[in-house]
Amino acid sequence: MAVATAVHGCYFPSKINSLSLPLKITGQIKQSSPPPPIFISTNPAHVNLHHLKDLYTLCNHSCHRFPNVDHTGKVEAVDVGKLRTAIFHSSIVVTVFTKPEFVTGHSSPVEVTNLMGIGGDWIKRVMPVTPDDGLLVGFGRAVSDFGLTASIYDVMVFPALQGRGIGRMIVQKIVRMLTNRDIYDIAALCSGKERLFFRACGFGDDILGSTTMMYTRNSSYSIDEKTISVGRKQLLVPLQETS
Amino acid sequence: MPNYCTVVLPTALKLYPPIVSLDCRCQVFYSLQFPLNLNFRLRRGSRNQKVSQLKAGFWESIRSGILKNNTTQVIEPPTTTEEEEDPLSEEFVLVERTLPDDTVEKIIFSSGGNVDVYDLQALCDKVGWPRRPLTKLAAALRNSYMVATLHSVKKSAGEEGNDQKKLIGMARATSDHAFNATIWDVIVDPSYQGQGLGRALIEKLIRALLQRDIGNISLFADSKVVEFYQNLGFEPDPEGIKGMFWYPKY
Numbered sequence: 152m153a154v155a156t157a158v159h160g161c162y163f164p165s166k167i168n169s170l171s172l173p174l175k176i177t178g179q180i181k182q183s184s185p186p187p188p189i190f191i192s193t194n195p196a197h198v199n200l201h202h203l204k205d206l207y208t209l210c211n212h213s214c215h216r217f218p219n220v221d222h223t224g225k226v227e228a229v230d231v232g233k234l235r236t237a238i239f240h241s242s243i244v245v246t247v248f249t250k251p252e253f254v255t256g257h258s259s260p261v262e263v264t265n266l267m268g269i270g271g272d273w274i275k276r277v278m279p280v281t282p283d284d285g286l287l288v289g290f291g292r293a294v295s296d297f298g299l300t301a302s303i304y305d306v307m308v309f310p311a312l313q314g315r316g317i318g319r320m321i322v323q324k325i326v327r328m329l330t331n332r333d334i335y336d337i338a339a340l341c342s343g344k345e346r347l348f349f350r351a352c353g354f355g356d357d358i359l360g361s362t363t364m365m366y367t368r369n370s371s372y373s374i375d376e377k378t379i380s381v382g383r384k385q386l387l388v389p390l391q392e393t394s
Numbered sequence: 395m396p397n398y399c400t401v402v403l404p405t406a407l408k409l410y411p412p413i414v415s416l417d418c419r420c421q422v423f424y425s426l427q428f429p430l431n432l433n434f435r436l437r438r439g440s441r442n443q444k445v446s447q448l449k450a451g452f453w454e455s456i457r458s459g460i461l462k463n464n465t466t467q468v469i470e471p472p473t474t475t476e477e478e479e480d481p482l483s484e485e486f487v488l489v490e491r492t493l494p495d496d497t498v499e500k501i502i503f504s505s506g507g508n509v510d511v512y513d514l515q516a517l518c519d520k521v522g523w524p525r526r527p528l529t530k531l532a533a534a535l536r537n538s539y540m541v542a543t544l545h546s547v548k549k550s551a552g553e554e555g556n557d558q559k560k561l562i563g564m565a566r567a568t569s570d571h572a573f574n575a576t577i578w579d580v581i582v583d584p585s586y587q588g589q590g591l592g593r594a595l596i597e598k599l600i601r602a603l604l605q606r607d608i609g610n611i612s613l614f615a616d617s618k619v620v621e622f623y624q625n626l627g628f629e630p631d632p633e634g635i636k637g638m639f640w641y642p643k644y
Contacts, residue, residue, distance in 0.1 A: 215610065233572040237571065295568070297536040339637065353641060354641070360536075362630045362631075364615050365629060367627065367628070368627025381609025
């Protein structure tokens with residue numbers, strides 16, 4: 152789908168792709184431009200932890216569901232050690248790279264060197280993106296038990312490139328990999344803003360009508376209570392049972 | 395006479411291994427079904443075995459050699475995995491009581507994950523859950539971060555060596571070992587419900603997860619058990635966070 156739109160040069164919501172509504176994250180009714188040339192990888196070896204940490208900060212995304220938010224609205228930085236553990240144990244890791252010029256700005260200076268000759272920077276434009284020379288602009292991961300269920304976490308796209316279908320490509324990639332392994336029970340926890348995004352990707356409320364619940368107990372009002380701080384919550388650790 | 399020669403092609407070539415207990419690691423099965431997926435890293439028995447090393451793909455090593463600009467970073471596995479392994483598998487007696495017919499019943503909690511899939515299937519039938527394929531169930535148990543079980547062991551008075559061991563409860567959690575965990579499949583035998591056993595199972599799971607700093611513990615509760623989980627400290631839709639599920643569109 153991405154290749155087709157790039158060739159046509161604009162985005163037609165065609166009848167064939169009936170589920171591809173233009174991705175309206177901003178909520179404005181406008182034709183979203185097609186995504187820039189990107190390289191989607193599912194190889195965890197392509198993840199550069201420091202770039203990923205920067206992406207988390209740029210997207211203002213936190214791994215904690217209830218993060219500490221400072222006065223400017225920015226969430227706390229992600230712990231690199233824990234992030235490494237999380238990625239190592241994630242069943243599916245999707246990373247999206249693009250050429251730096253699409254992120255920094257479209258007017259990249261034309262470099263005329265002796266070697267370019269007649270082509271100018273045509274060669275540079277035609278060369279495909281690789282994880283080594285591209286910038287990390289999108290990420291998504293999923294945790295699964297490879298039998299029955301899976302959960303998608305931390306889907307994010309560089310803010311300047313949002314609304315162009317990259318996020319949806321990430322989710323579709325994850326879903327495709329899971330359905331290829333016969334896993335159809337795919338869940339995603341999302342806040343209000345993310346709900347619109349996931350709905351556009353084909354997610355909906357549970358047909359069985361289950362309620363999503365999270366552990367948030369913070370106090371037992373007893374003297375010997377132990378709490379763990381997770382983001383801005385202090386969660387109570389249940390007491391050890393002695394029988 | 396026309397010669398009918400029919401060729402039957404297997405339409406869905408799914409190679410299921412013979413159904414055995416969970417001790418068989420089924421490695422062959424996975425390598426047959428996903429031969430080209432070098433990214434897929436099988437996590438075998440995370441509870442009692444070391445996590446397998448990440449192997450870079452064959453073409454990746456060729457490419458990085460050719461490109462000479464070798465900035466590919468391989469994710470190093472986390473250095474210590476010992477602290478997760480020992481406390482994670484514990485076993486102890488939760489309740490011990492004497493029944494009217496003088497047999498002593500012990501209810502044993504175990505988080506080692508020794509579940510017989512057939513026992514679990516029978517328990518699910520008792521509770522009235524829909525049947526799920528046994529291989530999928532076995533795979534799900536094997537790859538869960540933690541599987542907590544309750545067994546009832548009955549020793550009849552006067553007879554030696556005649557224990558009856560029965561699976562009466564189970565709960566499992568999947569996790570990325572760092573931030574998020576989801577609890578699935580909480581089940582207690584109907585004849586043992588209402589005694590606080592389910593509560594004990596969940597509290598153990600929560601305790602184990604929080605002690606490893608895994609703070610986002612979530613689950614998807616049926617409408618009938620929302621109150622049960624509320625009493626355990628779970629909040630429905632906290633701050634507007636809801637779970638969404640994928641629906642295939644054709």
